[in-house]
Amino acid sequence: MSSNIVWHSHPVDQGARAEQKRQRPLVIWFTGLSASGKSTIAGALEQILTGQGYHTYLLDGDNVRHGLCRDLGFSDKDRQENIRRVGEVARLMADAGLITLAAFISPFRADRRLVREIMPEEQFVEVFVDADLSVCRGRDPKGLYAKADRGEIKQFTGIDSPYEVPQKPEVHIRAGEVPVAEAVNQLLDYLHRSGVLQAGYQPVALEA
Amino acid sequence: MSSNIVWHSHPVDQGARAEQKRQRPLVIWFTGLSASGKSTIAGALEQILTGQGYHTYLLDGDNVRHGLCRDLGFSDKDRQENIRRVGEVARLMADAGLITLAAFISPFRADRRLVREIMPEEQFVEVFVDADLSVCRGRDPKGLYAKADRGEIKQFTGIDSPYEVPQKPEVHIRAGEVPVAEAVNQLLDYLHRSGVLQAGYQPVALEA
Known part of the structure; x- marks a missing residue:
């Protein structure tokens, strides 16, 4: 066995992982409500951040409801466990050093x-994607409101x-009134001002 | 709003995240048994990989039993749900583009x-950390075997x-016989031969 590198035990921790990625986890x-624009805005923000060299991950219903949480339904208790x-x-994703975006209705304040409470204070940002029920109903891209109105979804x-x-969300996006591009810029501006992103970022124009 | 960058919707996927990290997720x-050396070997491998510029994360009992799985005990059913x-x-960590190390007794073949079945074939490697019960008992760093012998742990x-x-594990480490350094080199060798790691890696000497 050759011995080119000498290793001493110091486990890789969040600090080391973040430093490697040159970012703050x-x-x-x-x-926000269903169809308020959470996933669209989160996805657009992720794309911009990744394009600028940040390491991200987006958690949403698509990647957890069929896997990690596939045993859970939509009762209050199951919603609570889902969000937990x-x-x-x-x-864990933040512990891995990533900028983690999570887009979930997460309707209950306590959840x-x-x-928020399991995260270090400076590592959690709550974004309220605020669109009136009437706007969300009008969009209804998956026909879910129509089904709920007919009593097919409880x-x-x-x-x-x-x-x-x-x-007291850190960021309040009036998603019924502003386009995705403006929402993303509002987020980039917040992340920049709060020191999460490095100086020199560029506002973006988005064509969706 | 200025418009320095034009954005088109193409969600960031595993391929993009892996490419950014220049690695294969x-x-x-x-x-393996308790005290067989799973966490030690996994931690040493992680440290080497991170030192070589790879992006990793280590999942083990320490970071899940008090969080994600804190509602679970050690009955067969709970162990099964824990591993699930x-x-x-x-x-999800691999989907984030990371080389993910998971160190769990995971005693049941079916689990x-x-x-293995939820992962793409080329993205899963099973490592059997094989140490005789007598060796593990002899180590017993947390005194767990002693407690189990006294009936204090069921x-x-x-x-x-x-x-x-x-x-049919991809890698079989005789952890009762070889030191950590040799186990890590065995793993590096496997990862190199199977094309996961880039050419040019160096075998390492470890001082634990």
Whole structure:
């Protein structure tokens, strides 16, 4: 066995992983009604960040409801456990040094607070993607509101299950009024001002 | 709003994340008895890989048993759910482009197979950390075997809960006989030969 490198035991920790990626780990938590634009805005932000060299991951219903949380339904208790698990995974992703975007309706204040509480204060940003129910209904890209109105989906947030509006989100996006590009720039501006992103970023124009 | 960059919607996927990190995403799954050396070997490998510029994450009992899986005990059913969730998180970590190391006793063949089955074939490597029960007992760094012998811990793998030996692991480490450095070199050699690691890696000498 050759011996080119001498190794001493010092486990790789969040600091080392973040330094390697030259970024500050973070969980950016998007909450809002179905069809408010959470995933679209999160996806657009992720694309911009990745294009600028940041290391990201986007957690949303698509990658957890069929896997990690496939045993869970939409009762209050199951929604709570869903958000708890996603919050724990977001924490692990941030521990891996990543800028982690999580886009979930996450209707209950207590559940969102639990996620905030497991994160270091400077590593959690709550983003309220705020669009009126009427706007979301009008969009209804998956026909879910129509189904809920016909009673084919029960416990649908905004219809027969409550959405508890964030009281002090770090970022409040009026997603019924501003286009995706403006929402992304609002986020980039916040991340820049709060020191998460390095100086010299460029505002972006988006064509969706 | 200025418009320096034009954005078109193409979500960031595993390929883009892996390309950014210049590596092939992978789950390296370490299985073996308590005190067989899984975490030590995985941690040493992680340190070497990170030192060579790879982006990694290490999942083990320390970072999931108090968080994601804190509602689970050690019954067969709970162990199964524990490994299911960890497998799903490992899959997400690999989807994030990371080389993911998972170190869990994972005593049941069926559970390990389920993890293998949710991964693309070329993204899963099973590592059997093989040390005789007598060796593990002799090490017993946390005094767990002693507690199990006194009946203070029930359903302890190797004592009153079975360990099902892997039949075709990609890597078989005789961890009762070889030092950590040799185990790590065996793994580096495998990863190199199978094309996961780029050419030009150096065997290492480890001082633990």
